[in-house]
Amino acid sequence: MTQTYTHSPRPVGGPISFAIKGDRLIVDSGRKVHEVRLGAVETMRMTYEPGRIGQKSFRTKVTMKDGKTFAFSSLNWRSLIEAQEMTTEYRAFAQALCETIAKANPEARFIAGKPWWLWFSTTAIALLSLLLMAYLIWQALQMGSTGVALIGALLAIVGVWQIEPMVRLNKPRVFSSDTLPEELLPKAR
Structure with missing residues (x-):
């Protein structure tokens, strides 16, 4: 059985189609068709x-032994302002691709989250920003500027709301090819 996935990764541009055929992946960008050996x-x-607000996007990136990469995400851009979440399709294709890669190359590594250096940098900057915001709020309260303190608190809350999932979900870790990290997949409906 051939497993396929098609999505438009950017607001401008055409769709990219992926098809798993045996131990190969066919990638069709509309201009070129590439055949990728999954054993590599x-x-x-x-x-x-x-x-964007209200939409989560998940991404799978595959790196070959020669350094070439390809990626696909859970969002399908329909226009500059509209994106569709590809929940079922993304989950099914990511699982099938993972299983096929594991069969084709048992030594392939399966990693969840960002690289350590990037995750650590993001975490450190987020914590420093929150500490600076807390200091700003404290200084504003000391000077009697309740309005500035409230605006600072609102910005801190929005910052935590936006940054917390990036830090929590993108913590680097390995996973097994037969069990994808559920928190890095769109929620099944």
């Missing part, structure tokens, strides 16, 4: 990519 995969990395 070095890593498959799944991440959370913050989207």
